[in-house]
Amino acid sequence: MVGIAVLGAGRIGKIHAASVAANPKAKLIAVADPFPEAVEPLAQSLGTEAMNDCMEAIARPDVDAVVIGTPTDTHVGFLLKAVELGKAVLCEKPIDLDMAKSESAAAEIERVGGRVMLAFNRRFDSTFAEMRRAIDAGRIGDVRQVIISSRDPGLAPPSYIKTSGGIFRDMTIHDLDMARWMLGEEPVLVSAVGARLIDPTLKQYEDYDTAMVLLQTESGRQAHINNCREAVYGYDQRVEVLGATGMLTHDNLRPTTMRVTTAETTDAREPLLNFFLERYAQAYRSEMDAFIDALADDKPMPTTVRDGVLALRLAECAVESVRTGRAVAV
Structure with a gap:
């Protein structure tokens, strides 16, 4: 024990x-x-x-x-x-x-x-993990592009935003880690843009509510990340991986897969799961299980402190890119 x-x-x-x-x-x-x-x-x-x-x-x-x-x-x-x-x-x-x-x-x-x-709990989401296994098995050939959409259902309160470190260090960092993991190569170039389309007062924290990031590896593989702090339709989490011989996709999750078709609507579905606590409930459990298994069975840690450093470095490059308006070498 x-x-x-x-x-x-x-x-x-x-x-x-x-x-x-x-x-x-x-x-x-x-x-x-x-x-x-x-x-x-x-x-x-x-x-x-x-x-x-x-x-x-x-x-x-x-x-x-x-x-x-x-x-x-x-x-x-x-x-x-x-x-x-x-x-x-x-x-x-x-x-x-x-x-x-x-x-x-x-x-x-x-x-x-x-x-x-x-x-980095998203690595332990069952479908994201299966996507990585499919890449490793060569099911879509060499990876060419990774596209990540990650949008919150609403702005966090000012008390949280004030100490969060900004959208790139707080929110995008999950997607930067996911991009590294799916690309299978380290990004060497980062371009980013940020805007305040929801809350102009974020300027006082030098923060943004809407952002896009483009990553490129030494071999030319690319990842595109788009973030927004407010998606009125719910917690939006989607990933697409394009390879030389195919493509992998992971769509949003809902409470059920039921669709309703009537005289008034076609294929109506329930709203998306509300927020990260619900969306990644399984991932959090699996993450903890992986940590405990590594300790109990004396196995390597599935993610490391170096993963944390590399994701934060990409976030810092994104911050600099927005500030300077130029691509930043990692």
């Missing part, structure tokens, strides 16, 4: 804690969060201990691994402490909003051989 402490009792902490509690190879030792009103009900619902000091939770001798779901500016401190104590870590993205700080933390983790997995 792998003893795990979950740090953070917010919405992502709740997901991770429930996934740990449901895994037969793990024991949820504690959930830690400085806010008692958040952590105590969560711990009670899962039959585990509530703690208010995350560092104390990391240091417990019965904790083999920690899951970091706390605010981004706390990630590096908890990461390095856990690695120093020989604990494995599953950490939410990004490592940090600062590139140099992220690079330094990753270098230290790699230097000491720390076991750290970055939480």
Whole structure:
């Protein structure tokens, strides 16, 4: 049994804690969060201990691994402490909003051989994972283009936007990791545009609500990512991979596949799943299972701290590209 402490009792902490509690190879030792009103009900619902000091939770001798779901500016401190104590870590993205700080933390983790997995949960979506297996099996030949549409159903509140690091570091970073994964080659050139078509006040945060990114690898493979913070029809998540001998597509998910045809409408369907908590529920469970399996069976981490660094570097290039109006070499 792998003893795990979950740090953070917010919405992502709740997901991770429930996934740990449901895994037969793990024991949820504690959930830690400085806010008692958040952590105590969560711990009670899962039959585990509530703690208010995350560092104390990391240091417990019965904790083999920690899951970091706390605010981004706390990630590096908890990461390095856990690695120093020989604990494995599953950490939410990004490592940090600062590139140099992220690079330094990753270098230290790699230097000491720390076991750290970055939480890019979309890789564990069953259909996205099947697409990667199909590419590896040569079912569509050499990859030529990857097209990713990722749009939220509505703007996050200003309190979140203010500390998010901006659309490229917060939202697009998932798609940048997905593009790297599907392309099978590292991008070397990034072009991006950003606009404030929904909320002009985002200018005060140097942020955007609508963006497009174009990536190119050394061999010429391309990825196109389009993001928007508001899609009135729901949480829009689609991927298309074009290869030399075929194409793979992944469309949006709905509560059911039922279609209704009447005198007034043809092929009417239910709205898209509302947001990432519903859309990626299976992916979050599978991500945690993969982390625990790697620990229990002494296997390599399915994603690494280096994946986090590379995705953040692409996000930084996108920010620079918008600022300068030019393509940026990675």
